[in-house]
Each structure stands twice: as structure tokens, then as C-alpha cells.
Amino acid sequence: xxxxxxxxxxxxxxxxxxxxxxxxxxxxxxxxxxxxxxxxxxxxxxxxxxxxxxxxxxxxxxxxxxxxxxxxxxxxxxxxxxxxxxxxxxxxxxxxxxxxxxxxxxxxxxxxxxxxxxxxxxxxxxxxxxxxxx
Amino acid sequence: xxxxxxxxxxxxxxxxxxxxxxxxxxxxxxxxxxxxxxxxxxxxxxxxxxxxxxxxxxxxxxxxxxxxxxxxxxxxxxxxxxxxxxxxxxxxxxxxxxxxxxxxxxxxxxxxxxxxxxxxxxxxxxxxxxxxxx
Numbered sequence: 001x002x003x004x005x006x007x008x009x010x011x012x013x014x015x016x017x018x019x020x021x022x023x024x025x026x027x028x029x030x031x032x033x034x035x036x037x038x039x040x041x042x043x044x045x046x047x048x049x050x051x052x053x054x055x056x057x058x059x060x061x062x063x064x065x066x067x068x069x070x071x072x073x074x075x076x077x078x079x080x081x082x083x084x085x086x087x088x089x090x091x092x093x094x095x096x097x098x099x100x101x102x103x104x105x106x107x108x109x110x111x112x113x114x115x116x117x118x119x120x121x122x123x124x125x126x127x128x129x130x131x132x133x134x
Numbered sequence: 135x136x137x138x139x140x141x142x143x144x145x146x147x148x149x150x151x152x153x154x155x156x157x158x159x160x161x162x163x164x165x166x167x168x169x170x171x172x173x174x175x176x177x178x179x180x181x182x183x184x185x186x187x188x189x190x191x192x193x194x195x196x197x198x199x200x201x202x203x204x205x206x207x208x209x210x211x212x213x214x215x216x217x218x219x220x221x222x223x224x225x226x227x228x229x230x231x232x233x234x235x236x237x238x239x240x241x242x243x244x245x246x247x248x249x250x251x252x253x254x255x256x257x258x259x260x261x262x263x264x265x266x267x268x
Contacts, residue, residue: 001161004184008142008214012259021258025231026216027135048216050138050184055259074260077211080142082160082182097159124155125146125189126208 001090002082006112006132007045007052011065012075015042015057022046022055033057036111040064043111054111079118079128087115087133099123107133135224136216140246140266141179141186145199146209149176149191156180156189167191170245174198177245188245213252213262221249221267233257241267 012018015033022044023030031045040063046053056078058066068078084090087107095101100120110116110132119129146152149167156178157164165179174197180187190212192200202212218224221241229235234254244250244266253263 003182005139005142005182005187008139008211010259010261018259025228025233025257026263027227048137048139053139053214072260074256076255076260077142077214080187080211093161094159099159121210122208123159125144125152126206126210127144 001093002084002131003134004083005051006081006083006130007054008080009054009056009078009130010075011056011068011072011078013057013069013073015044015055018055018057018075019044022053028053034111035059038109039111040066079130081116081130081132083134084131085134087117087131090131091117094119135227136218136265137268138217139185140215140217140264141188142214143188143190143212143264144209145190145202145206145212147191147203147207149178149189152189152191152209153178156187162187168245169193172243173245174200213264215250215264215266217268218265219268221251221265224265225251228253 019030022028029047034043040059041056042059044055056065100123102118107115107117115133117131121128153164156162163181168177174193175190176193178189190199236252241249241251249267251265255262
């Protein structure tokens with residue numbers, strides 16, 4: 001069912017510093033920052049040849065990554081995102097097997113303009129999993 | 135400098151259960167478990183179209199992932215691995231810029247038979263970074 005790894009998301013307390021680390025120290029190609037107010041984050045994409053790293057900084061009140069940074073002030077790997085061909089059939093298959101979908105269970109439009117869902121970390125080895133329609 | 139994302143490693147307390155989750159619930163292609171006594175882990179590879187997920191379970195005494203699982207008993211994302219063309223020149227460039235290389239600074243042979251190094255998480259936004267020679 002799952003296809004490509006769309007991205008790995010890393011929560012960071014200081015997006016400018018993290019951008020400099022990836023651009024200057026690791027020599028990667030880094031996009032300009034993009035504000036995603038609907039998701040409560042500012043995002044920078046690290047473009048690797050086969051996938052992307054997303055650096056996430058909290059934006060506004062009630063950012064969904066603030067609690068993560070409160071626990072891990074230096075930042076850390078926040079989630080992985082797998083692509084699926086059909087997000088509704090993927091969701092239904094996962095729910096049948098007892099996996100919990102976060103929120104109200106309906107896909108939202110993600111940072112790439114495509115429908116996304118998040119799955120409960122307790123059902124996936126402590127890993128927050130995002131599914132994105134390919 | 136960094137190239138492809140070689141893999142994302144997820145530490146798990148129960149490799150058989152995690153394998154079943156990826157194979158049966160997420161419908162992914164999963165390799166048989168492989169013991170890596172030199173690295174203190176048993177590994178299962180999840181083969182995605184563009185990269186791999188490695189599930190890691192502690193093996194033997196003093197496994198390097200045991201402390202991580204003591205802090206996060208359900209498991210969690212442990213590290214990301216980026217490919218580099220020349221691991222010695224990558225290491226020297228990183229050290230010049232003040233990044234800390236773990237261990238004695240010399241590459242070891244990793245799970246894929248290629249030289250690898252680990253970089254200090256405090257220098258990379260709380261993220262343990264492995265470099266592997268491509």
C-alpha cells in the first residue's frame with residue numbers, strides 16, 4: 001500500500017539556523033521558507049535527489065509542533081510521510097485493521113496541496129506517520 | 135555535499151510486531167531480519183520505491199539503541215542516513231566547520247558493507263545523522 005517516502009519532517013526551534021546548517025555545513029539545496037498558517041508551521045524544504053527533508057518551525061499560537069519542541073528543545077525528527085495512491089481507501093483499510101487516524105479522520109490539504117492524514121504514533125512503533133495522496 | 139537519503143532508521147522494542155505492522159497494516163515490502171552483531175542491532179529493511187526504512191531492534195549487551203528505547207519504550211525515529219561521495223572529505227569538511235563526529239572519528243563498515251560515520255545530534259537540530267559512502 002505505501003509507496004514513496006515523500007519526506008522526513010524535522011522540527012527545529014530556529015529555522016534560520018537550521019537552514020544554514022543544511023545549506024552551508026551539509027551542502028544541501030534548500031528552498032526559501034514558506035509559511036503554512038493552516039498547519040501552524042513555517043517550512044523549508046531540503047531537496048535531496050530521491051526525497052525531501054522538511055524543516056518545521058512553529059508559526060502562530062497553538063502550533064502542532066510546539067509541544068514536541070517543549071519536550072525536545074533542540075529539535076528532532078518529527079514524522080515520516082509515505083505516499084499512497086488513494087488516501088480514502090488507505091484510511092479505510094487502516095481503520096479496519098485497528099489503526100487510529102488523528103483528528104476527525106477526514107483528509108486535510110497538506111503543504112504540497114494534496115490530501116493528507118496523520119496516524120497515531122502508538123500504532124506505528126512510536127512514529128508519527130503522515131500519509132499523502134500521490 | 136549530501137546526496138540521497140539512504141534510509142530512515144526506526145528503533146523498535148519488538149521487531150516481529152513492527153515487521154507485521156509494516157507488512158500487513160501498511161502493505162510494504164519487508165526483508166527478512168538480519169543480525170548485525172558488530173552494531174548491536176537486528177535490522178529489517180522496508181523497501182520503498184525511492185529509499186528504505188530500517189527497523190532496528192537491540193541485539194546483545196550494550197546495544198547502541200537500548201538507551202533510546204529506555205527513554206522511548208514504544209520506539210521512535212532514531213536517525214537519518216545521507217549518502218556522500220567521499221566520506222573522508224565529507225568528515226574533514228564537517229570537522230572544519232565545527233561539527234562533531236561520534237566515536238573516534240574513523241568510519242566503520244555499516245549495515246550495507248560501506249563506510250559510515252555518525253554526527254552529533256546537538257550539531258544537527260537534535261537529529262542523529264549518519265553519513266554513508268555512496
